[in-house]
Amino acid sequence: MEAASNANEECWCHYLPHLIAVPRERLDDALGASGGRQLENGEACQILDGLDHEIVGEILENVGVLWIEAEDPHEIVNSLNPGIEASPVHGVGFLGHKGYQGSAWIEAVSEIPDPGVGGDEVIAVVDSGIAPDEDLPDWMKSPSVLSDRPIDTDILTHKHPVGHGTFVTSIIRRVAPQARVSIASARPDPGYLVTNDPDHKAAPPPTDELNVLGAMLRLLRRHQDDGNLVRALNLSLGVHACPGDESQLFLTFRKAIQLWTDRFGEQAPVFAAAGNSLCPQPLFPAAFSLDGDFQGLVHGVAAAREGVEGEGAMKVWDDGSAVDAPHRDWVTDAAPGCDLPGLSGQSPNHVIEWGGSSHATAVVSAGHVIALSSDPDLDIQWWPDRAVTYRDVPNLIP
Numbered sequence: 001m002e003a004a005s006n007a008n009e010e011c012w013c014h015y016l017p018h019l020i021a022v023p024r025e026r027l028d029d030a031l032g033a034s035g036g037r038q039l040e041n042g043e044a045c046q047i048l049d050g051l052d053h054e055i056v057g058e059i060l061e062n063v064g065v066l067w068i069e070a071e072d073p074h075e076i077v078n079s080l081n082p083g084i085e086a087s088p089v090h091g092v093g094f095l096g097h098k099g100y101q102g103s104a105w106i107e108a109v110s111e112i113p114d115p116g117v118g119g120d121e122v123i124a125v126v127d128s129g130i131a132p133d134e135d136l137p138d139w140m141k142s143p144s145v146l147s148d149r150p151i152d153t154d155i156l157t158h159k160h161p162v163g164h165g166t167f168v169t170s171i172i173r174r175v176a177p178q179a180r181v182s183i184a185s186a187r188p189d190p191g192y193l194v195t196n197d198p199d200h201k202a203a204p205p206p207t208d209e210l211n212v213l214g215a216m217l218r219l220l221r222r223h224q225d226d227g228n229l230v231r232a233l234n235l236s237l238g239v240h241a242c243p244g245d246e247s248q249l250f251l252t253f254r255k256a257i258q259l260w261t262d263r264f265g266e267q268a269p270v271f272a273a274a275g276n277s278l279c280p281q282p283l284f285p286a287a288f289s290l291d292g293d294f295q296g297l298v299h300g301v302a303a304a305r306e307g308v309e310g311e312g313a314m315k316v317w318d319d320g321s322a323v324d325a326p327h328r329d330w331v332t333d334a335a336p337g338c339d340l341p342g343l344s345g346q347s348p349n350h351v352i353e354w355g356g357s358s359h360a361t362a363v364v365s366a367g368h369v370i371a372l373s374s375d376p377d378l379d380i381q382w383w384p385d386r387a388v389t390y391r392d393v394p395n396l397i398p
Contacts, residue, residue: 231267274328301364
């Protein structure tokens, strides 16, 4: 989703065309001010193709979605009266990136030991999905991993057939083997996007805020009877605020996070990837770590390289070359995130190495659950207190 990093990096933004999101309770005000009309359930089902009709209806019960004549929703949002809260529906990317080897991922020669069957505790995940059972080892299947289909569909990410959600899940399962993973797929984006990137320097994001909200609603349904066992939510995804987006409301993301924190509170914090680029604009949903409504409930996680202390431990990647990231207010945690081993989903034991704040987020989500249970002395607050050591994380390196 993000362009190559440099000192003056632009921040690429993508939106679903003709749509704006507003608080459900302010729907009437927004209708009059925007000149739009409320999106009906049937229309939303066509746009969000593949989502259950009941889930689509639940999305529209939580967020007002308006169809507007203008293709670019950003222009309409910025023209509204300041008293009217509204935001575009943003495209959302999964936040893997290039590692030290200079490619999005590399083949790994090591094997990942079987961590065994997960226990009762649950780490929830919204991601691209997970590979079909025939391409997974037993420890990545039910009952250790609860999932919905379709399968891991993010071959759009970096234009290769490695499954982002499969990789993230494999990290969580082996770092916190006592937990189960419950993953919901954020479906591929429903169509073309409006962008501030006319030269198409950045790859279009594979999903969007509405599909992420839909995935979170499915997780809430799935665990309505055993919600007391859910310990964390892993969101290895995000999108930067666009330059000129004065509101930075991200209303659909906000509603999704609000629904989660209202249900689980401190019992199951949200761990969100904090980004991989030098773009200075806040990245959401990780930037909700700065919001007083979600203080202590949302963590922004950066990828770190081994053995570097303080802010220098936060790494971003520029076509394979590592540079230190500038201070980012929304980062609360950092964890190992470069060239981590994990499963690709191409075949049951195909191991690759990949990097990114996506995968550092998986380490912290799993580390949080370990710290709650079997190893209360495990320090997951790697940044900025001490150097990051990959070997400090149980089972991270085979």
